[in-house]
Structure formats: structure tokens, C-alpha cells
Amino acid sequence: MSETLHTYENGAALAAGLADAVSARLAAALDARGTASIAVSGGATPKAFFRALAGRDLDWRKVTITLVDERFVPPESDRSNHALVASNLLQDEAAAAQFVPLYHAAATAEAAAAIASKVTAAIAAPFDVVVLGMGTDGHTASFFPGGTRLEEALDPATPRGVITMEADGAGEPRLTFTFSSLQDAGYLVLHIEGEGKREVLARAQASGEEAEMPIRAVLRRAASPLQIYWAP
Numbered sequence: 415m416s417e418t419l420h421t422y423e424n425g426a427a428l429a430a431g432l433a434d435a436v437s438a439r440l441a442a443a444l445d446a447r448g449t450a451s452i453a454v455s456g457g458a459t460p461k462a463f464f465r466a467l468a469g470r471d472l473d474w475r476k477v478t479i480t481l482v483d484e485r486f487v488p489p490e491s492d493r494s495n496h497a498l499v500a501s502n503l504l505q506d507e508a509a510a511a512q513f514v515p516l517y518h519a520a521a522t523a524e525a526a527a528a529i530a531s532k533v534t535a536a537i538a539a540p541f542d543v544v545v546l547g548m549g550t551d552g553h554t555a556s557f558f559p560g561g562t563r564l565e566e567a568l569d570p571a572t573p574r575g576v577i578t579m580e581a582d583g584a585g586e587p588r589l590t591f592t593f594s595s596l597q598d599a600g601y602l603v604l605h606i607e608g609e610g611k612r613e614v615l616a617r618a619q620a621s622g623e624e625a626e627m628p629i630r631a632v633l634r635r636a637a638s639p640l641q642i643y644w645a646p
Contacts (some may be wrong), residue, residue, distance in 0.1 A: 416639040417633065417639065417640045417641075417642055418640070418641050418642065419642045419644065420432075420435075420477065420538075420640060420641060420642065420643045420644070421644055421645070422607050422643070422644070422645040423645065423646075424645050424646070425462055425497070425607055425645050426462060427645065428462075428463070428605075428607065428643055428644070429462035429463040429465070429466045429646035430466050431643070432463050432466075432467075432545075432603070432605060432643045433463055433466035433467040433470060433600070434470075435603075435641070436452065436467055436543050436545070436601070436603070437467060437470035437472055438592075439542055439543050439600060439601040440452060440472055440542060440543060441472055443542040443600065444472065444473055444476055444477070445583055447538075448476060449476050449478070449538065450472075450476065450477045450478070450542045450543075451477070451478045451480070451537050451538060451541045451542050451543070452477065452478075452479055452480075452541065452542060452543040452544070452545070453479075453480050453481060453482045453541050453543070453544045453545070453596065453599075454479065454480075454481060454482060454499060454503065454545045454590065455481070455482045455483070455495075455545055455546055455554075455555070455605070456481070456483070456484070456495030456499075456541055456547070457498075457547050459547055459605075459606065459607050460498075460502075460525065460545065460547065460605060461498070461502050463522075463545075463605065464498075464499065464502035464503035464519075465502055465503075465505070468502070468503050468504070468505045468506045468507060468508040468509075469506045469507060469508075469566070470507065470508075471507065472507065472508075474507050474508050474509070474510040474511040475510045475511070475512075476504040477508075477511045477512070478511070478513075478514060478537050479499065479503065479504070479508075479511050479512070479513050479514070480513070480515070480516070480534055480537065481495050481496065481499065481515065481516050482497065482516040482518070482544065482545070482546060482547075482555045482590070482591055483495070483555045483556040483579075483588055483589060483590035483591065484515070484516035484517050484586065484588065484589045484590075484598065485517075485538050485586040485587075485588055485589075486517065486523040486526060486578075486586050486587040486588065486589060487517065487586055487617040488517065488519065489515065489517065489565045493571075493585070493586065494517065496515050496516075496517055499513065500513070506555075512625060514533060514534055514537065514591045515530075516528075516530045516534070516576055517589065518530060518533075519527045520533060523578045523587040523588075523589060524578050525591050526589060527578050529534075530575075530576040530589055531575035531576045531577075534576060534591075535574075535575070539574060539598075540594070540598040540600060540638075541595075541596070541599045541600070542599065542600045542601065543599060543600065543601045543603065544596045544599035544601070544602050544603065545603045545604055545605050545606050546596070546602075546603060546605065546609060546632065547604075547606065548604060548606050548614065548615065549583070550584055550610060550611070550614055551599070551627075552617070552618055552626065552627025552628060552629045552630070553581075553583070553598065553616060554604070554628060554629045554632060555567075555590045555591060555593075556579040556581075556584060556588035556590035557579070557593070557628035557631070558579060558581035558582075558583050558584050558588075558628065559583070559626060559627065559628060560569050560581050560582060560583075561579045561580065561582070561584070561628075562578075562579060562580045562581065563577055563578065563579055564579070564581075564628065566592075567579060567590060567592050567593060568593045568624070568628060568631045569593070569594075570593060570594050570597070570635065571594075572592045572593070572594055573592070573594065574591075574592060574594050574595040575591070575592060575595065576589050576590065576591055576592075576595075577589075577590060577592055578590075593631055593632075593635075596632075596636075597632065597635065597636035597637050597638065598636070598637040598638055599638055600638070601637055601638070601641065601645060602632075602638040602639065602640050602641060603640075603641045603642075604629075604632070604640055604641070604642045604643070605643045606643070606644050607644065607645050607646075608640070608646065609612070609646055611644070612644060612646075614627075614629075615629070615642070616646075617646075618630050618633055619633060631637050
């Protein structure tokens with residue numbers, strides 16, 4: 415699969431540049447179909463990007479936002495990706511967007527994942543935009559090294575939808591879209607910052623087993639070209 419590296423001087427420039435690129439893709443989808451969809455990731459890295467994107471001039475009422483993955487915690491938790499998106503992206507112009515959460519108040523993470531799969535099935539596939547992050551262990555989405563359902567999650571034959579994942583590095587049980595749900599996005603982005611993440615990416619781009627660094631599945635097998643956005 416092809417990759418394109420977009421490099422910026424600093425995090426602020428990266429946030430603005432990525433917001434420009436993503437908003438252009440969403441605008442094109444709105445022009446073509448009248449609707450648009452984006453799946454975003456949590457963590458500290460995307461906060462500035464979310465804030466920049468929130469101010470972009472789009473018909474946000476027709477944009478659906480969901481999460482690439484989520485912890486099995488309620489949105490009131492400071493560990494919730496839902497809360498992160500609500501406080502940083504669902505603001506300003508983007509407050510009018512439709513947000514589809516992955517967490518549901520079910521008895522188990524498995525039950526919540528089943529509900530999330532049904533609810534998110536209403537979003538037209540593929541996503542117009544998917545923005546992935548990456549951890550220093552090479553995980554992306556909730557595809558963690560050693561994860562309980564990693565092989566299933568990364569198998570392109572696994573149906574689109576949301577499944578659970580548990581791993582030593584994950585903290586709480588996770589809800590994550592499968593690889594098949596994300597890999598054919600109209601615009602597939604890996605958003606990373608810092609020299610450390612760049613070094614992790616370089617290791618992932620080198621030869622090795624995919625199971626060691628799950629990001630390799632995206633680098634090697636995604637149907638859509640990967641747009642890597644990075645700043646030191």
C-alpha cells in the first residue's frame with residue numbers, strides 16, 4: 415500500500431493542515447452525496463486538530479462523527495474518548511454534527527460492542543475519513559500487541575463492526591472498529607507527533623511480523639493509501 419508523508423514545523427501547523435485536508439474531504443463528500451462521515455481517535459495528540467476542525471465552515475448538520483475506538487467507560491469518565499471529542503470537536507460549528515458513540519450502558523463490553531455494531535451500521539460504508547493514532551507500542555485503534563482478539567480484529571475477512579479488546583497495555587476493556595471497517599476509508603490518516611512516534615513508525619515500516627506492531631497491518635494491507643501527518 416502506498417503512503418504519503420505530510421510534515422509540518424510544529425503541532426499547531428500540523429493541526430491546521432490536517433483540519434484543512436479533512437474538511438476538504440468532508441466537503442467533497444457533502445457535495446457528492448449530501449452526507450459525510452468521519453471516525454476519529456482519542457488520546458492527547460488530536461486535541462488541537464479537533465479544535466481546528468471544529469471551526470471549519472461545513473454543513474455540520476449532515477456530518478456524522480464516530481470513534482475509531484473507545485474504552486468501556488461512560489462519557490462522564492475522564493478516560494472516555496467520547497468526552498474528549500465532546501469537549502474539543504463537538505464545539506463551535508461542529509456542535510451541529512451527529513455524534514455516534516461506541517460506548518453504551520450495557521452489562522458487559524461485549525454487549526456494548528454488539529449495540530455499537532448495530533448503531534454504526536447505519537453510517538454509510540466506507541467512512542469518508544478515518545483518523546488513526548499510534549502508541550509507542552505500535553498499537554492503533556485498540557489493536558494492541560497481545561490483545562485478546564487481535565488476530566480477529568486485523569483479519570480482513572472479519573465483518574465490519576465493533577468488537578471488544580483486552581490487553582495489558584489497554585487499561586479498561588476496549589471497544590474497537592475492526593480493521594475491515596477502517597482500512598478502505600476515502601481518506602485514511604495516521605496522525606502522530608514527536609520524534610519518538612516517528613521512530614516507532616520507522617520500525618513498523620521495516621520488516622517484521624505484523625503481530626508485533628499492529629500498525630503494520632495498516633501500513634501493509636489497507637486498501638486506501640495511508641496519509642501520514644507528522645510534526646516533531
